Amino acid sequence: MDLDLLQTTLDELGQPRFRHKQVWAWAARGAHGYDEMTDLPAALRDELAERVPFSTLEVQHQAESRDGTVKTLFRTRDGRPVEAVLMRYRDGRRSLCLSSQSGCPLTCTFCATGTMKFGRNLTASEILDQALHFRRIEDVDHVVFMGMGEPMMNLDNVLAACRRLPDVGVTHRRTAISTVGWLPGIERLTETDMPIRLALSLHAADEALRSQIMPVNDRYPLRDVLAACDRFYARKRRKVFIEYVMLKGVNDRYAQAVQLAEALDPKAYKINLIPYNPTGSYDGSSREAIEAFRAALEEHGIEATVRLTRGQDIDAACGQLAAKALA
Ligand code: SAH
Numbered sequence: 001m002d003l004d005l006l007q008t009t010l011d012e013l014g015q016p017r018f019r020h021k022q023v024w025a026w027a028a029r030g031a032h033g034y035d036e037m038t039d040l041p042a043a044l045r046d047e048l049a050e051r052v053p054f055s056t057l058e059v060q061h062q063a064e065s066r067d068g069t070v071k072t073l074f075r076t077r078d079g080r081p082v083e084a085v086l087m088r089y090r091d092g093r094r095s096l097c098l099s100s101q102s103g104c105p106l107t108c109t110f111c112a113t114g115t116m117k118f119g120r121n122l123t124a125s126e127i128l129d130q131a132l133h134f135r136r137i138e139d140v141d142h143v144v145f146m147g148m149g150e151p152m153m154n155l156d157n158v159l160a161a162c163r164r165l166p167d168v169g170v171t172h173r174r175t176a177i178s179t180v181g182w183l184p185g186i187e188r189l190t191e192t193d194m195p196i197r198l199a200l201s202l203h204a205a206d207e208a209l210r211s212q213i214m215p216v217n218d219r220y221p222l223r224d225v226l227a228a229c230d231r232f233y234a235r236k237r238r239k240v241f242i243e244y245v246m247l248k249g250v251n252d253r254y255a256q257a258v259q260l261a262e263a264l265d266p267k268a269y270k271i272n273l274i275p276y277n278p279t280g281s282y283d284g285s286s287r288e289a290i291e292a293f294r295a296a297l298e299e300h301g302i303e304a305t306v307r308l309t310r311g312q313d314i315d316a317a318c319g320q321l322a323a324k325a326l327a
Contacts, residue, residue, distance in 0.1 A: 056077060152180075200240055202260070243274055
């Protein structure tokens with residue numbers, strides 16, 4: 001729901017201040033439309049239904065994986081594709097993977113989103129509407145900004161959405177923003193009052209190799225990015241998650257694990273190894289190679305886990321969000 005439009009509409013209708021809060025409270029708790037908002041006058045509900053679309057996004061396609069993962073392709077009012085994913089875990093956790101941009105202006109060589117045309121930054125309402133869509137299906141408790149786009153290039157809107165996520169059921173501590181290492185964004189997140197988690201897509205500890213697979217490294221070299229992450233930890237006392245996608249023969253050698261472990265203070269970082277979801281240009285490391293890499297990291301004193309791959313059969317896994325249905 002476009003919350004600015006809601007406010008101007010309520011003002012035009014001469015409604016009292018508390019109406020905005022009332023409407024939002026219903027939406028945040030998973031209401032499907034204005035007609036459910038029984039503490040609003042019926043005439044007002046009708047008026048709002050006319051003038052303020054219940055969502056800024058239209059569902060274009062939705063698929064459910066064998067493992068329960070749901071991927072939804074939305075379209076913005078101006079026709080931009082946006083995808084988001086609901087992940088269901090056995091322990092009951094419900095985690096949303098949200099997009100911050102339609103497409104992505106960065107060109108990480110292994111990522112499908114990077115190959116699609118960049119559309120634009122999403123508004124805070126468009127980000128929230130992804131979450132509200134899934135909240136209408138069931139309760140949710142975690143959010144990761146690991147969908148399409150680079151959240152730190154749209155940080156105002158991402159943070160504005162984060163401010164409202166607790167109303168939807170997701171506390172700041174259960175919210176994580178993932179970045180390629182967009183330095184000014186990391187610095188701003190360090191300064192916010194919200195205890196949001198930081199995740200860094202690292203992928204190679206060697207500067208030259210990292211630049212090759214993630215051209216953004218030329219602009220913000222890893223050395224500077226890690227210094228900013230160290231400051232984040234010093235300030236927030238929350239471990240930074242390192243994402244490391246396992247590319248066969250590229251970044252999965254023993255010596256590279258050692259170099260990675262040496263670059264990171266085990267107090268401040270936790271590593272998440274991501275099995276590569278084939279999206280074209282690379283081969284993923286084998287299970288054995290990933291396990292060996294993980295063991296090498298632990299042997300060098302740093303905690304590492306392997307990310308569960310979810311929703312691969314519906315192209316909902318990491319790096320697969322490319323709005324294929326529109327291609
Ligand atoms: N731009 C931000 C947010 C996107 S997060 C960032 O890069 O952090 C998406 C995560 O999935 C990133 O860690 C990215 O490196 C990873 N990823 C991209 N393509 C992938 C693929 N094909 N297989 C597995 N992980 C991938």
